[in-house]
Amino acid sequence: MIKHIVMFKLKEADGRSEYENALEAQKRFDNVIANVKELKKGKVVINSKDAPESNYTISLLCDFDSIDDLNAYQVHPAHLEFGKFIGSVKTDRACIDYEY
Template sequence: MIKHLVLFKLADQAEGNTKERNALIIKERIEALTSVIPVIRDIHVWLNHPDAPAGNYDIVLDALFDSLDDLHTYAVHPEHLKVVAFIGKVKTERVAIDYER
C-alpha cells in the first residue's frame, strides 16, 4: 500500500475566491475523484483549523493506493489533472511524500 500525502499553502485571494473558499473547492473536487478513478483506495482532504498558527499549511491531501503504479494512474488521469490545474492557480506552496505502508 502506498500512502500519498500532499500539503498546500493557498493564496489569500485567487480565482475570485478567498483562501477558505478555494480550500473547500479543492476538498470537494479531490474527494469526488473516488467516483471516477477506480485505483483510489481512500482519499480525503483536511483543512487546517482556523485558529491554528498562521505558518501552517492550509490543506492536506491524504490518499491511499495499492501500488506506485496506481498512484501514477491517478496522477495522470484527466479528471485529476483538471483539479491539479485549479490548484496550480490558487496555491503558493506544495510539499509531498509517498511512502509504503
C-alpha cells in the same frame, strides 16, 4: 500499500478567500475520489482557521495498492483537472509517498 500525502498553502484567488479556495479544492477532490478507480481511499483535511498562518492550508491523504496505481492516478484526467485548479490557487506544495 502506498500512502500519498500532499499539502498545499493556498492564497486568495478568483474572488475567493484562502479558506473558500480550500473548500472549493475539497469539493473538486471529491470528484477525483469518485472517478479514479486506482485511488482506494482519499480524504481532504483543511487546516483550522485558528491554527498558525505558517501551516499548510489543505492536505490530501490518499491510499493506493501499489506505486503503479499511484502513477496511473497521476495522469488520470480527473486528477489533471484538479491540478489545473489547485495550480491557480496554491503558493506552495509539499508531498510524501511511502509504503506501509
